[in-house]
Amino acid sequence: MALITGNEGEITKKIEKQTSKVPSTVFLGAALLAMGLSATLKCMMQDKTALFVGQWAAPFLLLGIYNKIVKTEGHD
Numbered sequence: 001m002a003l004i005t006g007n008e009g010e011i012t013k014k015i016e017k018q019t020s021k022v023p024s025t026v027f028l029g030a031a032l033l034a035m036g037l038s039a040t041l042k043c044m045m046q047d048k049t050a051l052f053v054g055q056w057a058a059p060f061l062l063l064g065i066y067n068k069i070v071k072t073e074g075h076d
Helices: 002-019 024-043 047-054 057-073
Strands: none
Touching (some): 024 057
């Protein structure tokens, strides 16, 4: 079990190092773009596709929050 935990920490550090390079506005922009695209698809009567794309906004915002935490708290 200790081997997995140690490896997980290294992988996490590598991910955090890369994600901290991405500006937070990218995630906000992606969320807004998903909402706009969803609204457009809804107007085009593409209801199922609009719902699918509209659900992307929340994960983008969560990634933005994670990104902000990594930037403010730093790496472990």
